[in-house]
Amino acid sequence: MTPSLSLRRQLLIWLLLPQLILWLGGGALTYRIALNYAEKGLDQSLSQSVKSLARQIKPLGSGLLVDFPKAAQAIIEEDPDDRVSYMVSSPPGKFLIGNQAFTNDPLTINTETPVFYRIEIGKKPMRAAALDVSYGDVDQPQLLRVQLAKSYVAHERIAQELIADLLAPLLALGLALSLLVYAGIKRGMTPLTRLERQLQERSSADLTPLELTSAPTEVHSLVTAINRLLQAIQRSVKQEKRFINDAAHQLRTPLAGLINQSDLAINETDGERLRARLHKVHSGALRSAHLVNQLLALARSGSEVQMSRIDLAHLAKDTARELSPRAVSLKVDLGYEGDVQAWVMGSALLLREAISNLIDNALRYGIPPDVHATPTITVRVHAKQGKVTLIVEDNGAGLTDTQREQAFDRFWRGSDLPGGCGLGLSIVQEIAKRHGAQADVSLATSQGLCVSLTFPECAQAS
Structure with missing residues (x-):
């Protein structure tokens, strides 16, 4: 070219x-x-x-x-x-x-x-x-x-003679005007030259905002656009570093356990003890796979996605229907209540991930204190006053006030039950932020935990 x-x-x-x-x-x-x-x-x-x-x-x-x-x-x-x-x-x-x-x-x-x-x-x-x-x-x-x-x-x-007398001054004026134009362009291009020099002198790791004063509005607009791009890159780099650090930190313990249990299993001669070792290896592998999936979901929630009009009510019902076999196997009553339609702007992939995490969290930890009570999980979607609210409520033991303040922290767990990794609600909060939604944790009406996501409502297509 x-x-x-x-x-x-x-x-x-x-x-x-x-x-x-x-x-x-x-x-x-x-x-x-x-x-x-x-x-x-x-x-x-x-x-x-x-x-x-x-x-x-x-x-x-x-x-x-x-x-x-x-x-x-x-x-x-x-x-x-x-x-x-x-x-x-x-x-x-x-x-x-x-x-x-x-x-x-x-x-x-x-x-x-x-x-x-x-x-x-x-x-x-x-x-x-x-x-x-x-x-x-x-x-x-x-x-x-x-x-x-x-x-x-x-x-x-x-x-x-007349033309010579007239054109000579015109030629002189033209040359003077050309010099003034060149000087004006050179002076006007100075902010761009300064901006170019700032970018050339930076290292590849320097993503701090550019500074440019005493420049025309157009150059300020350019610098503002570049700064927005640098901020987006900086956020992306931070997310990538955090993902790598989280993955390295969280995978180190289960992988070390797997290696240790597999070493013991190799040298084990007793059949029962070998079976116990292999069971621990299997459990550790499942936990590691779940952790990897959660980490990938967390990384995906921070990537750029295409937004479109989505019926959140239909998506919530569809996701609950997909997880109903698991709920039946755990003897949990999983149901949907709410509006027939509720439209929001968002990514179907990410919103399905958020709903799945909320229901999965309730299936894992929403165990009622009364052993004779039936575990119940209710998914609700309501549209009201320009807002669409998604609620996943269970009748489990719930969380204390202090625990609810930490619920969205990464790798924080409110239960010692096996299988979790403390990333479910963090993923939900990240997805909510991407959609301009507010994530909250509160006590359920009767007992248990209630997690809600409140979205701006999108007008229904005509």
Whole structure:
């Protein structure tokens, strides 16, 4: 892929290129205006000359008296590069005197003011003026035409001088403006250069927020976006480190026990004691597998997931239905109460994990103090006043006030019963945070523990 131009070069191109185009366009327009004014000056000169020449030709009876001194004729013809052509004709078009015959006369002539037009004499374009003069008797009126033409040499020279005098200052102003634009871009790019230097000087482990003061709003917005990204990366790195530390810490003990029990089992000769050793190895393996699954669920709860509209009531009923065979085997009464539908924005995978953990927690520890009482677990979902609340309630022994404050701590366990690892409620709380929900632990209405998750309600699809 071809590398794109830098921002500085793009700014220079888009600022200086229009300036160059405008300067060239202005120069062409200025040259055209200069030619127009030079032509007006040429027409004025031709007007004075043709009138002066007409005054030298005077009617005399039925004839003409031409008083055209040779000195005046020499002055008219003295510049070979700007030669003046003239012709006197009477009637118009019939040559009388002059140094050039005009072959293409204008159709109409004003007898009071000269008429100006373009003409070619000897394949050379010239500017011409024509003036008609009336003479003769009343009975026999006659018309005399005086024509005078000058080349465009002086006209073009004047235009070139004008354009040089006008464009030189414009060029100087353009160069000065270009330097100012370059200096302005360089100064405006300073915050980005400083930001680039800050990033280059950082180590890969430095994820602290960037600092950039006295910079335009756009740069502050960029820095804010980068800082948000750095914070997200920092959270991800912390979660990864915490996951590794938790996994290493929690797996060390069961794996050491497995190794110890397997070593003893290898050297055991008594069948009953060997069976006991293998039973302990099996229990330790189950606990390790459960711990690994919980740790993976905890790591998954902190990853980026796609949110969508979910019927939490349907999801809760479906999850409870999946776990009902296990509840039946444990002789636990697992049921659902609540709304038919309750919509929230969330991830079905994570919410199912949270509900499963709550029900699993209740199945493990929701044992009633009265051995004759039937263990009961009730899952409820209610939508009210813009909130959707998910509740998992059991009729077990519950937790004390102090224990409820620690319920969401990682690896904290409120019971010594085997099988748990102290991560179930931590996973539930992490998932709740990802969904903007509030997780709470309280006493059940009668007895036992009540864990609730309160979500913002999502409008039902039409």
